[in-house]
Amino acid sequence: MPTSVDRDTPRAIPAVDVEHLAALEAEAIFILREVVAESERPALLFSGGKDSIVMLHLAQKAFAPARIPFPLVHVDTGHNFTEVLELRDKLTAELEAQLIVGSVQEAIDSGLVAEPDSGMRNAIQTPVLLQTIERHRLTALFGGARRDEEKARAKERVVSFRDDFGQWNPKSQRPELWSLYNSRIRPGESIRVFPLSNWTELDIWHYIQREDIELPALYYAHERSVVNRDGMLFAVHEHLPVRPGEEPYIAQVRYRTIGDTSCTAAVGSGATTAAAVIQEILTTRLTERGATRGDDRVSDSAMEDRKREGYF
Amino acid sequence: MNMLRIATAGSVDDGKSTLIGRLLYDSKSLFDDQLSAIEAVSSARGDDYTDLSLLTDGLRAEREQGITIDVAYRYFSTPRRKFIVADTPGHTQYTRNMITGASTADLALVLADARKGLVEQSRRHALLCTLLGVRHLVLCVNKMDLVDFSQAQFEELRAEFTDYTAEIGARDVTVIPVSALRGDNVVHPSPNMPWYDGPALLAHLENVPATSVTDSLGARLPVQYVIRPQSTRVTDHRSYAGQMAAGVLRTGDEVLVLPSRATTRITRINSPSGSVPEARPPMSVTVELADEFDISRGDLLCHPHDTPVVSQELQALVCWMNESQVLDPTQKYAVKHTTRTARAMVRQLGYRLDINTLREEPAKSLAVNEIGSVRLRTTVPLTFDSYRRNRTMGGFILIDESTNRTVGAGIVT
Numbered sequence: 001m002p003t004s005v006d007r008d009t010p011r012a013i014p015a016v017d018v019e020h021l022a023a024l025e026a027e028a029i030f031i032l033r034e035v036v037a038e039s040e041r042p043a044l045l046f047s048g049g050k051d052s053i054v055m056l057h058l059a060q061k062a063f064a065p066a067r068i069p070f071p072l073v074h075v076d077t078g079h080n081f082t083e084v085l086e087l088r089d090k091l092t093a094e095l096e097a098q099l100i101v102g103s104v105q106e107a108i109d110s111g112l113v114a115e116p117d118s119g120m121r122n123a124i125q126t127p128v129l130l131q132t133i134e135r136h137r138l139t140a141l142f143g144g145a146r147r148d149e150e151k152a153r154a155k156e157r158v159v160s161f162r163d164d165f166g167q168w169n170p171k172s173q174r175p176e177l178w179s180l181y182n183s184r185i186r187p188g189e190s191i192r193v194f195p196l197s198n199w200t201e202l203d204i205w206h207y208i209q210r211e212d213i214e215l216p217a218l219y220y221a222h223e224r225s226v227v228n229r230d231g232m233l234f235a236v237h238e239h240l241p242v243r244p245g246e247e248p249y250i251a252q253v254r255y256r257t258i259g260d261t262s263c264t265a266a267v268g269s270g271a272t273t274a275a276a277v278i279q280e281i282l283t284t285r286l287t288e289r290g291a292t293r294g295d296d297r298v299s300d301s302a303m304e305d306r307k308r309e310g311y312f
Numbered sequence: 313m314n315m316l317r318i319a320t321a322g323s324v325d326d327g328k329s330t331l332i333g334r335l336l337y338d339s340k341s342l343f344d345d346q347l348s349a350i351e352a353v354s355s356a357r358g359d360d361y362t363d364l365s366l367l368t369d370g371l372r373a374e375r376e377q378g379i380t381i382d383v384a385y386r387y388f389s390t391p392r393r394k395f396i397v398a399d400t401p402g403h404t405q406y407t408r409n410m411i412t413g414a415s416t417a418d419l420a421l422v423l424a425d426a427r428k429g430l431v432e433q434s435r436r437h438a439l440l441c442t443l444l445g446v447r448h449l450v451l452c453v454n455k456m457d458l459v460d461f462s463q464a465q466f467e468e469l470r471a472e473f474t475d476y477t478a479e480i481g482a483r484d485v486t487v488i489p490v491s492a493l494r495g496d497n498v499v500h501p502s503p504n505m506p507w508y509d510g511p512a513l514l515a516h517l518e519n520v521p522a523t524s525v526t527d528s529l530g531a532r533l534p535v536q537y538v539i540r541p542q543s544t545r546v547t548d549h550r551s552y553a554g555q556m557a558a559g560v561l562r563t564g565d566e567v568l569v570l571p572s573r574a575t576t577r578i579t580r581i582n583s584p585s586g587s588v589p590e591a592r593p594p595m596s597v598t599v600e601l602a603d604e605f606d607i608s609r610g611d612l613l614c615h616p617h618d619t620p621v622v623s624q625e626l627q628a629l630v631c632w633m634n635e636s637q638v639l640d641p642t643q644k645y646a647v648k649h650t651t652r653t654a655r656a657m658v659r660q661l662g663y664r665l666d667i668n669t670l671r672e673e674p675a676k677s678l679a680v681n682e683i684g685s686v687r688l689r690t691t692v693p694l695t696f697d698s699y700r701r702n703r704t705m706g707g708f709i710l711i712d713e714s715t716n717r718t719v720g721a722g723i724v725t
Binding site: 017020022023025026027029030033034036037038058061062063064065066067147148150151152154155157170171173174175176177178179180182184185186197198200284285286287290291300301304 | 345372385394539545582596646708709718
């Protein structure tokens with residue numbers, strides 16, 4: 001009986017596969033084109049993280065030489081890394097894309113949501129996202145979520161239905177056979193679409209390397225003042241003050257995921273290139289969210305609960 | 313490509329999720345935080361051992377009830393191959409989700425409890441997988457530890473399964489005795505069954521030939537989207553986007569546009585990385601043509617000498633997935649096939665397939681989870697091949713236009 005878990009042996013190490021990457025790229029482009037062909041007002045949810053930057057790159061390829069035929073939506077928590085906002089603005093200008101910003105700060109000021117005591121604005125993003133969808137009457141939202149990220153995401157369809165409250169019902173998802181996506185909705189309803197469903201973190205990095213995609217510098221090793229909180233390295237920041245008893249120190253770190261500054265932690269790293277990051281991921285023993293996300297640690301089903309309410 | 317897509321199948325409590333958990337665990341495909349998370353849940357529940365099924369049963373309702381409700385996709389690799397595993401539910405109620413996982417699989421892992429034999433649900437799933445064109449079937453006779461690793465018990469199940477799969481026309485069938493809970497013959501060969509001289513499951517999965525798209529079919533490119541930039545930067549560009557479903561298209565080829573039957577020539581093929589001399593599955597491309605015709609989404613490009621069927625009538629097997637209403641010949645549905653959506657009416661219901669006896673029974677309607685032969689008439693012509701020759705060209709879904717739910721899965725016969 002497996003009474004305890006054996007941790008002494010390393011995980012199996014996979015090799016790069018050029019054809020595999022090409023097939024994932026082809027699938028994502030197919031999904032983007034399908035949904036644009038069938039949806040009235042699609043948009044891309046753009047956080048400025050690596051997955052959404054890969055999505056933007058794929059969207060540009062899918063419709064070239066035409067412009068990307070939908071706007072980008074950014075839910076701005078007001079706790080962003082400045083590097084992320086700078087790259088967001090640079091990319092939208094280069095691609096001549098339209099940018100819609102849903103502001104969490106404005107939503108707090110207007111009373112739609114209340115600032116949580118924890119200072120983590122992750123949870124209150126959802127009402128702002130839903131309000132932005134409603135205001136712009138968006139019918140389909142592309143996101144960069146991947147099934148390998150988290151166990152609730154592992155359950156989600158590529159084209160995922162949301163009712164008129166923006167809710168996901170994991171117990172009655174539409175069957176999704178072959179690559180025949182059912183994107184039909186009634187007024188008020190919408191779909192979330194995940195063209196990167198079948199990509200892993202490693203695939204994303206192989207693709208970033210192959211395509212030489214620019215990312216916020218935060219994804220590569222740099223020096224930063226951090227505090228160690230529950231084993232996670234949080235950058236000291238105006239929205240993340242040092243708590244009594246904590247001792248900030250300078251460490252060489254990089255971000256594996258980038259969300260809000262208040263809920264995303266860095267990892268110790270010396271990787272300054274995509275190739276070095278790939279080497280690091282090949283030997284890591286933690287998943288990207290497990291290593292870096294305070295928002296997933298709230299409970300065992302934190303992601304499922306947020307998704308049900310309309311989160312990505 | 314050295315990638316194998318696997319779907320699990322079989323009845324409730326046969327141990328599908330535990331088998332996948334064991335496969336991931338013993339092949340060292342897990343991360344520490346994933347293990348810690350399931351250890352914590354298991355010990356909080358008072359389990360005697362770490363419940364590996366928690367690795368794929370990720371929804372709260374699944375964990376509460378100890379069942380699988382919907383497909384979970386897991387990704388892992390060994391030095392020999394990459395795998396995508398769709399862990400599917402066993403409950404009859406969730407057959408639609410099982411079909412979702414099986415529709416794209418190369419191999420199905422059908423589980424059976426060594427104590428219970430081959431129950432109806434295992435047969436149904438083996439049949440559905442075979443109809444859906446899953447090339448390889450592997451029966452894992454599970455819980456061998458609970459029958460004292462009895463060879464006789466195993467042989468009985470093997471004979472029963474081999475007979476059944478021969479009748480349904482499954483081509484490649486393998487049977488392996490395992491204990492998912494204890495790990496016998498999953499990744500490591502079992503010392504408890506010296507009478508078994510075949511491979512452990514993982515070794516088999518690593519060596520099964522991967523499915524390639526049927527090569528006998530000529531080029532098929534369903535048009536998804538027309539790219540026509542409205543911009544002063546790029547003028548006079550018009551290209552047709554789609555993913556190759558079969559065959560090869562080359563620059564300079566003469567092509568036929570269906571259903572209009574116009575012929576023209578390919579002047580350029582664009583891949584995501586620029587112009588290329590040829591396109592084949594699974595490439596997503598755009599093609600530029602010598603003449604300007606009215607070509608739009610749902611049309612198909614192929615070679616003039618090798619064409620699919622173009623018709624408003626099609627004969628198909630349909631698996632019905634709607635709990636609240638039967639498929640009945642008076643109803644109309646939306647049909648989605650390749651990139652074409654049309655409306656369809658059921659002209660004739662031929663027969664219903666009995667899962668156990670495989671007899672074709674006369675039927676007036678199809679209830680949920682039933683499979684039947686159906687003749688459809690569509691509002692516009694569809695361009696199709698038989699599903700046996702090509703999954704993309706022969707698969708379609710039926711959508712209930714009042715609820716927008718996907719209610720039927722169809723394969724052109």
